[in-house]
C-alpha cells in the first residue's frame with residue numbers, strides 16, 4: 001500500500017487549519033479548472049496533511065459554484081489518500097442538537113446543477129457507491145472524537161440540497177420524512193468524485209441548527225448559525241489534531257473498496273476512448289489506464 005496522506009476539506013468557517021506545521025502552499029493546476037484555493041501542505045506530528053477550504057479564502061464560492069472536480073483532482077495530485085470533509089449542517093432529529101458531530105454513513109443527492117463525474121462521453125465509468133464513506137476512516141474519526149470528549153454519533157444520512165437558499169418548511173419536512181438525519185449543500189458531488197478518484201472519504205457533519213421542520217421555531221438564518229459554527233470550528237480543530245496524531249503511515253485497505261473503485265468501473269474499451277478525455281483523466285485514473 002502507498003503512503004497515507006490525510007486531506008482535510010474545510011467548510012463554512014474553516015478557511016485555515018491551525019496546528020499545521022511546516023506549511024507550504026501548493027498551486028496545483030488541473031484540467032478541470034482552478035481549485036477553490038491553493039492547497040496547504042504540512043504535517044501534524046508525522047502525518048502529512050493537505051488542507052483545502054472549499055469555499056475559497058474569504059468564502060467566495062457558493063455551494064453551486066465550487067469546482068468540485070478541480071478540488072478533488074488537485075487533492076489527488078497532491079497525494080491525498082484519505083479525505084475528511086468538515087461541514088456545517090442542519091439537523092432533522094431532536095437527538096442531534098446544535099454542536100453534535102454526525103459521522104454520516106449515507107447520502108441523498110438532491111443537487112441538480114453541478115458536474116458530478118470525471119467520466120462521460122469518450123470514457124464511461126460506473127463506480128460502486130452503495131457505501132459512500134470509508135468505514136475505517138469513520139472509525140478513526142469516532143475514536144478521535146471520543147478521546148476529545150466531543151458529542152458525536154456514528155451513522156446518519158446527509159441530504160445534499162442545491163441551495164444556496166435554505167429550505168422551505170415543506171422541503172425541510174419532506175427531507176426529514178425521507179429519512180435524512182442532516183442537511184447541507186456541499187458534500188455532493190464531492191463524495192462521488194472522491195470515490196471516482198479512489199480516495200477514501202468521510203464527513204464530519206457539524207450541526208448548527210434544526211433546519212425548518214419544527215413548527216414552533218423560527219426558520220434558519222445564517223446569523224443564528226454563526227455562533228454555533230464558531231464553537232464547532234474550534235472543536236473540529238481538536239478532532240483533526242487527534243485524528244492526525246494517530247493516523248497510520250501506510251494507506252489502509254478500504255473495506256468498501258474506495259482504494260480500488262476503478263478496478264472494473266470503466267466500460268469503454270481502449271480503442272473507443274476519447275484521447276482528449278483520457279488526458280484529462282491522467283491524475284484520477286492513472287492506476288488503471
Ligand SMILES: CSC[C@H]1O[C@H](OP(=O)(O)O)[C@H](O)[C@@H]1O
Pocket residue numbers: 010011012013054055063086087088089163183184185186187222225
Ligand atoms: C453557513 S450555513 C450554509 C453553508 O454551510 C455549509 O457548507 P459547508 O458544508 O462547506 O460547511 C452548507 O452546506 C452551506 O454551504
Ligand SMILES: Nc1ncnc2[nH]cnc12
Pocket residue numbers: 088089090091166167183184185208209210211212220225
Ligand atoms: N439548515 C441548513 N440547511 C442547509 N445547509 C446548512 N448548513 C448549515 N445549516 C444548514
